[in-house]
Amino acid sequence: MSKSIIYIVDDDASVCRALGVLLKAHGYNVETFTRAKEFLSFKHPKLPSCLISDIRLPNINGFALQEIMAQRGIITPIIFITGYGDIPMSVQAMRKGAIDFISKPFTDKKLLNAITLALSRSKVTNKKQAEIAKIKKCMNTLSPRELEVFHFVVQGMLNKQIATKRGTSLQTIKIHRSRVMQKMEAKTVTELIHFAQKVGCNTSSN
Amino acid sequence: MKKNIKWPLPKKITRSNLEEQVRQQKDELLVRSGQLKQGAVREKLGAVREKKGAVREKLGAVREKKGAVREKVAEEQIHIRTKAMESTFVGIFIIDAKTPNFPIIYANQYFYNLTGYTKKNVIGRNYFLLHRPDTNSQDYEEIKQILAQGKSFHGEMLNSRKDGEKFWSLLHITPVRDKNGITTHYVGNKTDTTLMKQRDLEIAQQREELLHVTRVGKLAEFVSSLAHEISQPLTAILAYAQAAQRILEGKNPQLQEILQFIINDDQRAAEVIRRLRVLLKKTKPTFEPLDINILIKNTVTLMMPYITARNKIITLELKNNLPSIQGDQIQLQQVLLNLISNSLEAMEESKDSHEMMIRTSCTDNSTILVQVIDSGCGIPSENMKNIFTHFFTNKPDGLGMGLSISRSIVEAHGGHLDAKNNLELGATFYFTIPINIKKDQ
Numbered sequence: 001m002s003k004s005i006i007y008i009v010d011d012d013a014s015v016c017r018a019l020g021v022l023l024k025a026h027g028y029n030v031e032t033f034t035r036a037k038e039f040l041s042f043k044h045p046k047l048p049s050c051l052i053s054d055i056r057l058p059n060i061n062g063f064a065l066q067e068i069m070a071q072r073g074i075i076t077p078i079i080f081i082t083g084y085g086d087i088p089m090s091v092q093a094m095r096k097g098a099i100d101f102i103s104k105p106f107t108d109k110k111l112l113n114a115i116t117l118a119l120s121r122s123k124v125t126n127k128k129q130a131e132i133a134k135i136k137k138c139m140n141t142l143s144p145r146e147l148e149v150f151h152f153v154v155q156g157m158l159n160k161q162i163a164t165k166r167g168t169s170l171q172t173i174k175i176h177r178s179r180v181m182q183k184m185e186a187k188t189v190t191e192l193i194h195f196a197q198k199v200g201c202n203t204s205s206n
Numbered sequence: 207m208k209k210n211i212k213w214p215l216p217k218k219i220t221r222s223n224l225e226e227q228v229r230q231q232k233d234e235l236l237v238r239s240g241q242l243k244q245g246a247v248r249e250k251l252g253a254v255r256e257k258k259g260a261v262r263e264k265l266g267a268v269r270e271k272k273g274a275v276r277e278k279v280a281e282e283q284i285h286i287r288t289k290a291m292e293s294t295f296v297g298i299f300i301i302d303a304k305t306p307n308f309p310i311i312y313a314n315q316y317f318y319n320l321t322g323y324t325k326k327n328v329i330g331r332n333y334f335l336l337h338r339p340d341t342n343s344q345d346y347e348e349i350k351q352i353l354a355q356g357k358s359f360h361g362e363m364l365n366s367r368k369d370g371e372k373f374w375s376l377l378h379i380t381p382v383r384d385k386n387g388i389t390t391h392y393v394g395n396k397t398d399t400t401l402m403k404q405r406d407l408e409i410a411q412q413r414e415e416l417l418h419v420t421r422v423g424k425l426a427e428f429v430s431s432l433a434h435e436i437s438q439p440l441t442a443i444l445a446y447a448q449a450a451q452r453i454l455e456g457k458n459p460q461l462q463e464i465l466q467f468i469i470n471d472d473q474r475a476a477e478v479i480r481r482l483r484v485l486l487k488k489t490k491p492t493f494e495p496l497d498i499n500i501l502i503k504n505t506v507t508l509m510m511p512y513i514t515a516r517n518k519i520i521t522l523e524l525k526n527n528l529p530s531i532q533g534d535q536i537q538l539q540q541v542l543l544n545l546i547s548n549s550l551e552a553m554e555e556s557k558d559s560h561e562m563m564i565r566t567s568c569t570d571n572s573t574i575l576v577q578v579i580d581s582g583c584g585i586p587s588e589n590m591k592n593i594f595t596h597f598f599t600n601k602p603d604g605l606g607m608g609l610s611i612s613r614s615i616v617e618a619h620g621g622h623l624d625a626k627n628n629l630e631l632g633a634t635f636y637f638t639i640p641i642n643i644k645k646d647q
Contacts, residue, residue: 012438018445025452056434083434083441105441105476107469108448 004119005047007076008032009039009065010054015104019052022108028115036060040068044076048126050099050118052111055082066096075125077118081106128198135195138184146183149176153189154196154203297321297396299333303381303389307332308353311391320375320398322368333394349379356381356389362399374403413508420540424607427614431597431607433479440479444472495530496538498574498639502564505542516550523565528574529641533619538639541612541623545578545635548608551601552582552633559631573621573638581632585625593625612637 006028010016016032023030029047033039036057051069055062062080069076080093083104093101099121100114142150152162159177163170186192196203291298297317301308309330318324334346352359358380365375375396382391447468454462506513506520513520546562553559559581569575585593592598594613609623616623616637623637 012442014442015438015445018442018449022445022449022452025449081441083437103480104437105444105472107444107473108452 003047004122005029005031005045005049006115007039007042007049007051008053009036009051009057009062010034010081011057012054015054019111022111023115026108026112036062036065036068039065040072044074046126048119048122049076050115050122051076051078052115053078053080055080055093063093063096066093066098070096075122075129077121077125079111079114079118132198135184135199138195139199141183142180146176146180149173150180150184150192150196151201153177153180154193154201156203292316295398297375297394297398299328299394299396300382301333301379301392301394303391308392317396320367320373320396321365322371327368349377353379353381353392362403374399409508410511413511416508416536416539416543419536420543423540423611427607427611429482433483436479437476440472440476444469444476447472492534493532494535496533496535497528497530498538498566498576499524499528501535501538502542502566502576505539505546506564509543509546512547512550516554517560518550518553519561520546521561521563523563525566525568528566528568531574531619531639531641533639534615537615538619541615541637542576542578544608544612548635549578549580549582549632552580552584555583562632568641569638572641574641575636575638577634577636579628579632579634581628584627584631584633587627590625590627594623 006023008016008019008023008030009032010019011034013034016034020030020032031042033042036053037060039051039053040060053062053065057065060068062078062082066078069078077099078093078097079099080101081104082101099118102110102114139147139150148166149162152165157165159170159173163173166173181187181192184192184195186195193203291314294314295316297314297320299310299313299317302311310328310333311330313325313328318328321328334350349359349361358378360376360378362374362376365373367373376399377394377396379392379394381389382393384390447465451462451465451469454465502522502524506522509520542564546564549562553562562578562580562582565577565579567575567577589598589600594609597607598610613623616639620640621638623635625633625635627633
C-alpha cells in the first residue's frame, strides 16, 4: 500500500478531510486538495495513483480537470464523486475513461473497490509508461543515420532494399543495423518492431 | 240673430205661410229701403271670402302633399331600422314595462338564433321565464331589482339555449322613458361571447399549466440543490464513522456498535434524499425545431393579463425570418416567463416606468440573441455577480431559483444567459441560442 498515492479533490473541506481520514485508516497515502488548480500544480511522484474528484468544483470542474489531465499526459485514473448523481453526466465521464462515478454519500466498500480497480489500472499504465520512457531513451541514443535505418527495419525492409534506397553499400547498412539492435537492447527484429509499436512508430511497409 | 231669408220669395202663397211671408217681405223691404249700401258691401265681402276659400283649398292640397312625403320618409326610416335590427349579430328584444309581467313584445332574428327559441315561445313571455332556473338565478334576481329601480343593467353571464346547450353572453338592458320620465319599455341586447370566453379560458389554462411546470421545476431544482447541500455532510459523517470503525477493528465492540448506528442512520437520511430526487426527477427535455418569435408571442399572450393588470406596456421588436432553433418549447417558455415576470416586478417598484421590450436579433449566422429590456429599478452592482446563483434572491417571497434554473436551461440549449444594467433606466437580460444545433440527448 505504501507504494501508491490517493488524491482527493473536493471543494467541501469537511468531505476532503473525512475521506482522507477514512483512506488513511485503510493504510493509503493521501493528498487532499479543495481546488483542481492545487492538484494540477502538485508534483506527482511516480507511483501508482488514483484521483477521487468531485464534479462540481469552482473554476475548473471535474470534467475540465479530466480534460486538462489528458492534455498534460497525467494518466492517473479518476473516480468521480457527486452530490447530484445525474446519469447523463456519469455517461459522459465514463466515456472519457473515468473508473467510476459514485453518488454521495457512499460506503467505504464502494469507494475501496473503485480504488483497488483504479490502482491496478494505474500500475499497468505506469509500467507501460515506464517501458515507453525506456524505449524513447534508447531511441535518443541513436545517430540520425541509425534512426533512419531503425525506421526502415521496423517497416520490414531487407538490408538490400535499404542499401538501394539509401544508395550506400550493403556492408554499411549491416553495421548500422547491428548498432541499432545493440543500442535498442533488442534481441530480435520482432522485439524491435514491438518497441516501435509501443512508441507509436509507423511499422507498416509501403 | 239674423233670420235666414229665402230670396226670391216663393211664388206660391199658401194660407198657412201667408203671415210669415208677409212678415218676411216687410223685413226685406225694410232692409232694401234703408240700406242698399250694405248689399254692396256684402257682395264684396262674398268675393273676398271666395278668394280666401280658394287659397285655403290650395294650401290644403300642399299640406296634403307634404304629409304624404313625410309619411313616406318615416315609413322608409322604420323599414331601414327594422332591417338593421333584424340583420345585426346582437340579440335585441323589447320589453313592455307597463304590463305587470313584463312581456317581450319584440325580438329580432338573432335573438331567436342565439337562444334557440321561436317567436311563438318568446313574444308575450317574460324574459326571465325563458331561462331555466338553474342558470345563474342570482344574476336574474339582480337584474330584476335593477330594472325595478329604473336603472340599466350590464353584465356577462352563462345561459342555456332552448336545447339545453350553454352559452356565454353579454347582456345590456336599458329603460326607455316617455316625455314624463315614466319607463314604458326596456330594450335589451345580448351578445354571444362564448368564443371569446373559450379563448380566455384556454389562455388562462395554458398559463396555469406553464406556471405549474415552472413551480414544479423550481421545486425540483430546489430539492436537488438541497439534496446536494445535505449529501456533503452526510458523506463526511459516513466517512468519519467508517474510518473510526476501521481504526477500532476488533476492539471495543460497544463503540463499534454505536458507529454502526451512526452509519445506518446516515444511510437512512441518504435514502430519503435519493427518493425525493427520483420523485422530482426532471423530465427529459424534448428538442424540436422552434421559431423563437412565435414562442415569444405565445408567451406574451399568456402573460398579457398580468402585464395589463400592472398597467405596463410590452413592445415586441422581433426580427423577421429568423432561422429555427432546436429547443424544448416548455423549458424555453419557462425562461421567457421568468424573465418577463422579473422585469414586471422590477418595474413595479418604480412608479414612472411602464414600458418593457423583447427584441430578437441574429448576431451572426450561428446565434440568435433574445433581449428582455425593462425600465425598472435595475440590478444593484453588488448583486450582479450573484443573481444567477441558487438561493440568491432580493424578493421577500422568492426562492432564488428562477434565474439559476433559467440559466441552466439556456446552457442545456447550448446558449448563454446574462444580464446588464441599461445606460439610462432598468436592466436587460439577454440569452443566446445557437441555430439548428442537433442535440443527441
